[in-house]
Amino acid sequence: MNAPDKKPQPRWTRRKEARPEEIIAAALDLFVERGYASTRLDDVAARAGVSKGTLYLYFENKEDLFKAVVRGNVLPVLQHGENLVETFSGSSADLVRKLVRGWWELTGSTKIAGIPKLVIAEAGNFPDLAKFYYDEVIERALSMFREVLQRGAAAGEFRKVDVDHMVHVALAPLVMLAVWGHSFACCEHEKLQPEHYLEAYLDMLLHSLRMPQAQEKKHARK
Amino acid sequence: MNAPDKKPQPRWTRRKEARPEEIIAAALDLFVERGYASTRLDDVAARAGVSKGTLYLYFENKEDLFKAVVRGNVLPVLQHGENLVETFSGSSADLVRKLVRGWWELTGSTKIAGIPKLVIAEAGNFPDLAKFYYDEVIERALSMFREVLQRGAAAGEFRKVDVDHMVHVALAPLVMLAVWGHSFACCEHEKLQPEHYLEAYLDMLLHSLRMPQAQEKKHARK
């Protein structure tokens, strides 16, 4: 239908394949800012620079867009961590430190950190989204951490613990840090400093895991 | 169709004093189940066994009811913990254990545990509610834990840590447990067992805090 010979040489073609990403980016902003229910598609369209009708060319409905926002911003995060775990050759404590600080830089300090709050808030209304997030994010993050714990234990660096439950406990402060930034951060009299929080977290976690008598053995650095 | 000889039975019976509590209880159920935006006042009224108009005899509007639900279910919880901290005479590790298990019994395992998720989810929409929750709940809980850490450190039982940040870290797994039960719990293949989770948590926390060389002194007096 579009005349194939129209526009002889557009200097740049309107990147129509970029549209969904632009919409998702706009929607991420607004969902994170206002929550699912309070975000109007009018505003999403306006921020994406398209008309409201255009949203429906790419997404079935609001719910579908919401899910795309979550799915689209969540998966890239994990790969990085999983690669690190697989290839890291230093001590397990260093691996933990590197994972945590990497997460903070890549995700925790960005607006993507708003997604856990979103998913938590809407888990009841969108069970399949929660399921997706659980399977694709939480499970994988837990597995990754589980592996790290086992790696440390196998090397005699970490003590033996109830790994299955400990990974939940160990991840909780990270999730809470992300959630905090989008809930109570603005209520604080003295702002929580994420870097110090993470130091305290690593301090607690590694103290807790280290073999009672052991000093952290410096492995051969990578 | 309506049985004509049915007992006319009064359209309402007067129970003025009980009403607000009944309404708040019904609203707690529904807000926890569905979230703020998805809860219809019609349903709250129906579950409370009153008419829609009756809600407005006791609450200004939906927001006011929401706040009453939070306020009414949250404050009683803390007093118990604060009393315990003040009067406990055993070791600080035991105090931590007692606090954590007490919290679980009184709150974590009840539907009141749904409130943190609610408040987190709606913090952006109701900043003053978030402020209230921060000031009246979070601050007090942090202070309580701060005191416990200092008590343990003063007694030589706990090592010195960055208390201000550590309390945040230390509370996070408890909050997450409550949140978990109202978000991802239903997605799990194998259910998280709260009791084991709490054991792992206490294990981690106390391992982390205990002086490296110290044995836990039983019944150290303050």
Added chain:
Amino acid sequence: MNAPDKKPQPRWTRRKEARPEEIIAAALDLFVERGYASTRLDDVAARAGVSKGTLYLYFENKEDLFKAVVRGNVLPVLQHGENLVETFSGSSADLVRKLVRGWWELTGSTKIAGIPKLVIAEAGNFPDLAKFYYDEVIERALSMFREVLQRGAAAGEFRKVDVDHMVHVALAPLVMLAVWGHSFACCEHEKLQPEHYLEAYLDMLLHSLRMPQAQEKKHARK
């Protein structure tokens, strides 16, 4: 349940026959202040110092109360004027002056002056009230003025005019003065001064009615 023998001799019995008047007085205030639709019976009851239910002991419903307010405050006004017309023995111009000034003192400057606006505003919604007001107030007022005009013409003091239409015209400025005070009065930069307005009105009216060549003949004063 209330002890029936309580209050052996009330020093004064609660004047229950005064109730309807108190309610009507309260309702007049509020209807005049806010209009019919915006007046809540809650407020009427509160101002009358009774409960909402009590209103329904004396009045069928809101409409009935409204009508009682109008009827109860409107009839006493006319009798005074009609008596004056019947018994006045001075010049017709003086009679006009006396009627107009009397009206202003007894009605125009009181809150009863709010009633014409009320009736006008609600005439469409309460046709039978409008009918009542037309029959009992407007018709009688027109007749009264008609009689004055005829009296003046019969005495050679006023010129002959289309009396039936002229009375409408002649009364309009008085009605408007009453209406003005409850509509645009509060918008004015410089307040309309009713006394001057009435002087101008009488000036116009009497100039217009006086026989072209005639000086106002001073009749025998009463």
Added chain:
Amino acid sequence: MNAPDKKPQPRWTRRKEARPEEIIAAALDLFVERGYASTRLDDVAARAGVSKGTLYLYFENKEDLFKAVVRGNVLPVLQHGENLVETFSGSSADLVRKLVRGWWELTGSTKIAGIPKLVIAEAGNFPDLAKFYYDEVIERALSMFREVLQRGAAAGEFRKVDVDHMVHVALAPLVMLAVWGHSFACCEHEKLQPEHYLEAYLDMLLHSLRMPQAQEKKHARK
């Protein structure tokens, strides 16, 4: 029941520019008929042939629509009169006659005549609308008449009067005529005949204003 083969016929046809006017026209009808509070937006929409939601594309809310009705129907009226005053070259009495009859034809006899009643009725509830009407309509109308009286006095045709108050008095019968048609007109046994009313009005007004000894000078130049 719905003919299955009926032409699907578009749910709406696009007429963006016409819509606001159509809605305002429908709203004028209903507001004049029933008053502000008794007019349901459902009905306005139905009469305008649009859906309820469409109203909100063009007007913020009911109040905004109400104001648009008043503003949109009232301003054009005045311009005509002001032009006439500025350009008329006949006697001032003729100018008055022309103004009054022009007003009747253009406004008084149309449904726009319902607006004064509306504004009067709702002045208390919408003070800023009353202010607008006072500033944009009443003030201008008073100024216009003031100028006419001064024009006549300057030409020796009208006697000197308290102009500021007289203009209020002089306009009152016209306003009342408009109000009458939307309040008591339907209660009358014998209908008031506007043309005769206006004759009586002009008769009274001009008799009152004319210099006692003066004949009306035909075509006196200003």
Added chain:
DNA sequence: TATGAATGAGGATTCATTCAT
């Protein structure tokens, strides 16, 4: 593909009215 005017179901809120006490 893209638009944006139009839709209408859905829900919060109000308040006249009722009636057991």
Added chain:
DNA sequence: TATGAATGAATCCTCATTCAT
């Protein structure tokens, strides 16, 4: 007679969704 808690119909307004262009 008097109360006031309870009712529920009525209505404004929102916003996700549709579809002719």
